[in-house]
Amino acid sequence: KRVAIFLSGGGSNMRALVEDMTGDHPARPCLVFSNRADAGGIAWARDRGIPTEVVDHRPFKGDRPAFEAEISARIAPHGPDIICLAGFMRQLTGGFTDLWTGRMINIHPSLLPKYKGLHTHARVLEAGDALHGCTVHEVTAALDDGPILGQATLKVAEGDTPDTLAARVLKLEHRLYPAVLRRFVAGDRTPVLIEG
Ligand code: GRF
Numbered sequence: 118k119r120v121a122i123f124l125s126g127g128g129s130n131m132r133a134l135v136e137d138m139t140g141d142h143p144a145r146p147c148l149v150f151s152n153r154a155d156a157g158g159i160a161w162a163r164d165r166g167i168p169t170e171v172v173d174h175r176p177f178k179g180d181r182p183a184f185e186a187e188i189s190a191r192i193a194p195h196g197p198d199i200i201c202l203a204g205f206m207r208q209l210t211g212g213f214t215d216l217w218t219g220r221m222i223n224i225h226p227s228l229l230p231k232y233k234g235l236h237t238h239a240r241v242l243e244a245g246d247a248l249h250g251c252t253v254h255e256v257t258a259a260l261d262d263g264p265i266l267g268q269a270t271l272k273v274a275e276g277d278t279p280d281t282l283a284a285r286v287l288k289l290e291h292r293l294y295p296a297v298l299r300r301f302v303a304g305d306r307t308p309v310l311i312e313g
Contacts, residue, residue, distance in 0.1 A: 118302050119147035121197035123205040128158020129287060130203035130224055130294055135167065137295035144302045148161030148195040150188070152207050168195055173209055185213040201298065204254060211258030221256040222301060224294050226286050228268055229254060233261035237277040238286065249273050249282060250313065251290045252299040267297040289313045 120138065122131045128149070135146050151232075152174045162169050164180045177184035184207075203221035214221065227237040229252040241249045250270035257263040260267035269289035273282065289311065296309045 118144040118198045119196050120144050120199045120201055120212065120298070120302075121148040121150055121192055121195060122146060122158075122201045123150045123228060124156055124158040124203050124204050125153055125206040126204050127153060128156065128161055128204065130288055130290055131201075132161060132293055132300060133159045133291035134201060134203065135162075135165070137298070142299065142302075144199070144298065147197055148192060150192060152205070158204075170195070181208075181210050185210060188213070189216070197292050199302070200256075200300075201294070203294065208260060209256070214256050214258050217256065219255065222253055222266060222297065223256050223261070223263075224251060224253050224290050225261050226251050226283070227261075227291065228270065229261060229265060236279075238282040242277065242279060242282065243271065243302050247273055249286065251286050251293055253294055253309070264306070265308060266301060266306065267293050268312070269293040269309075269311035271313040287312075 255263040
């Protein structure tokens with residue numbers, strides 16, 4: 118199976134996925150895609166000889182379908198079977214997600230369905246939740262929605278700040294995402310549950 122990974126930043130989740138796709142793992146990374154030419158993950162992928170594509174979203178301002186048509190045109194030659202969104206910070210419309218139903222997954226730093234959207238760690242602290250974590254789910258047209266494929270949990274600690282929480286959740290993401298991708302590629306939809 119050929120896996121395309123979409124990112125907008127440093128790509129630590131992409132790195133975790135790439136470094137797990139070795140040996141008898143039935144999938145391999147075929148592309149790292151970003152909406153930002155300066156994304157750290159693009160440089161890392163290039164250094165590793167992994168094909169990269171960049172489509173800056175800004176020239177398409179407001180015209181999401183045109184942006185998404187360009188994405189489709191640029192990824193097609195790489196023949197991805199699966200798309201992993203990994204810190205990809207642009208919302209995709211149903212026009213794109215419908216093309217990838219059952220073949221596109223995303224990682225989100227909260228225990229969905231709680232805290233969809235941004236600033237999840239601050240919101241968890243604000244709410245005084247005892248439990249936090251991350252979720253991998255199938256991507257649908259609705260933001261941070263879709264069937265849950267795995268979750269990793271941790272206990273919010275006394276004195277946690279959004280930054281300390283984000284760092285601890287990120288480490289769980291790096292364990293959860295590769296584990297979910299292995300099952301997803303094998304067609305196994307049994308949720309992965311990790312207690313951090
Ligand atoms: C992080 O906030 C992570 O929680 C979310 O995307 C952001 C960037 O992650 N999934 P990465 O280091 O670019 O993978």
